[in-house]
Amino acid sequence: MSPVKEAPVHPIIVVPFESDTSPALLRRLAHLDVPERWRAVDRSAHAPHIVAVPGDDDDATDWTGAALVSARPGTAYLKIVDAVGDVRAAVAAVVAHARDQGLAQVKWEGWTASSEDAAAAGFTPMCPPLTPPDDATEPVAGDATGPAPGDTAGPATGYVRWLHDGVASEPPPxxxxxxxxxxxxxxxxxxxxxxxxxxxxxxxxxxxxxxxxxxxxxxxxxxxxxxxxxxxxxxxxxxxxxxxxxxxxxxxxxxxxxxxxxxxxxxxxxxxxxxxxxxxxxxxxxxxxxxxxxxxxxxxxxxxxxxxxxxxxxxxxxxxxxxxxxxxxxxxxxxxxxxxxxxxxxxxxxxxxxxxxxxxxxxxxxxxxxxxxxxxxxxxxxxxx
Missing domain, CATH: 3.90.70.10 (Cysteine proteinases)
Incomplete structure (x- = not known):
């Protein structure tokens, strides 16, 4: 992948996302057509937060774009669940947020992401899973043999962008x-x-x-x-x-x-x-x-x-x-x-x-x-x- 020319990023707003205790936050996002998926599961173990882009009039309550972001603890990436409103501005804000933390990677679930927006933001498609997303697994407490079957209902597509030395980089070969x-x-x-x-x-x-x-x-x-x-x-x-x-x-x-x-x-x-x-x-x-x-x-x-x-x-x-x-x-x-x-x-x-x-x-x-x-x-x- 050739290096992506970074667009200027407006001031970034980062706030925790707690779907059951943040009705005011959700009301602020309502005009951006927030997917119901954001509240469908308890993401609290993966530090969910909103990365938002404020409007040009400096009104902190007027967000032109926002993304729901999460990640497994102890890892070196951020994952965009969805980006809404001005999608490209929101994704650029997430990339800048990841760079600020010295992370190696940003991923983007393909629920609503278009391939055009992903490519414009420097993301490449990941190979889809050989097993359907709903064939993955859930853990059994106290079992020392590994997790147990369950239902993940993951997206059909996903995208990745690697972040090294301030530019987009090829992933491991x-x-x-x-x-x-x-x-x-x-x-x-x-x-x-x-x-x-x-x-x-x-x-x-x-x-x-x-x-x-x-x-x-x-x-x-x-x-x-x-x-x-x-x-x-x-x-x-x-x-x-x-x-x-x-x-x-x-x-x-x-x-x-x-x-x-x-x-x-x-x-x-x-x-x-x-x-x-x-x-x-x-x-x-x-x-x-x-x-x-x-x-x-x-x-x-x-x-x-x-x-x-x-x-x-x-x-x-x-x-x-x-x-x-x-x-x-x-x-x-x-x-x-x-x-x-x-x-x-x-x-x-x-x-x-x-x-x-x-x-x-x-x-x-x-x-x-x-x-x-x-x-x-x-x-x-x-x-x-």
Whole structure:
């Protein structure tokens, strides 16, 4: 994308959005034809706010354009839900607001955005999800295997603009496809499939529910996918792929939520996964995987399946697999196969998601006993000529 010439931005008004307690704010926005969608869900966990552009007569109550903006906590982006009134002025105000915060990215849900307005503002369309938006998932409290099925009803389209050094910038190369997990326990399998699709090893059209469940079945520790079992399943599925498991504890993991009798046989399966890893030549690196090492792997165009807690981003202390696939200044770009419909979160949030380095470092220290687990996937060797 060529650099976008920035239009002058009028003074920006930023106010919190609380749909159930701000009737005066909504009345002020009424002449801008505010979508009912703004009040349809409780977005409070994602810091919703209005970014508005005042009129030329300096009347603070006369807004010519406004946007509803939100973002997952601990991340490096803002998301425009809708822009109303003078759409282009409102979007320019959001971009300026994001720059003021040193963020890496602005996204724009495609509910009402036109492709012409998006292009004029320097946004590019994101690849639509391979799974329909209403096939994504919701969390189960206390479940340590990942989120559970639900209804997200996300937009059909979404747009993104990357912000580096004061100008629009190309995103990390080779945008991966987006696929939302269709069960509450298949996040690990989905991230592995996304990594292979992004690397060109798996055709995107092959990433479907059959593939999702088949890989999960080979990797599962019932119901979770623990790091060693997931690494072994990836090597079995793609024997020529370089796979390294990173796990900085020498014991079974993801079992502390289960009663003792349930832990025992799953621990046995995890020990068997280590035996299989040794047999297949999958190294298990017991050193702590630093953020610097993750960024170095991504600079080499490798992929890192990273086990994180959703406590910071979503408010649920649930272990969950995400795919790390790119870097931008100050943040790692991930794919999250799950979005929280209840918080107004959609695939637009979860796709090409920049997470600040320090935040990701905290998220990736999992469980009360604080371990880090990951699967690093390298390139398959080039075929002999």
């Amino acid at each position: 080779n945008e991966p496809p987006y696929y939302g997990q269709t069960t509450h326990f298949t996040c690990g399998a989905v991230t592995a499939l996304l990594a292979q699709a992004h690397a060109g090893t798996l055709p995107p059209e092959a990433l479907d529910r059959r593939a999702e469940l088949a890989l999960w079945r080979d990797a599962t520790n019932f119901l979770a996918c623990e790091p060693v079992g997931l690494g072994v399943a990836v090597r079995r599925a793609w024997p020529s792929t370089s796979v390294t498991v990173h796990l900085d504890v020498d014991r079974p993991v993801l079992l502390d939520h289960l009663p003792d009798g349930e832990q025992e046989w799953r621990a046995l399966l995890q020990r068997e996964s280590r035996t299989q890893a040794a047999h297949l030549g999958v190294p298990v690196d017991a050193r702590h995987l630093s953020l610097a090492a993750i960024r170095a792997a991504l600079d080499r165009r490798e992929h890192v399946l990273l086990l994180v807690s959703l406590a910071a981003m979503q408010g649920f202390d649930v272990p969950h697999w995400v795919l790390c696939h790119g870097v931008v200044p100050g943040a790692v770009v991930i794919e999250d196969p799950w979005a929280s419909a209840a918080a107004g979160d959609t695939w637009v949030d979860a796709h090409l998601l920049p997470v600040a380095d320090a935040s990701l470092d905290g998220m990736a220290t999992v469980s009360a006993d604080r371990f880090r687990g990951a699967v690093r996937i390298g390139h398959a060797p080039e075929p002999a000529p």
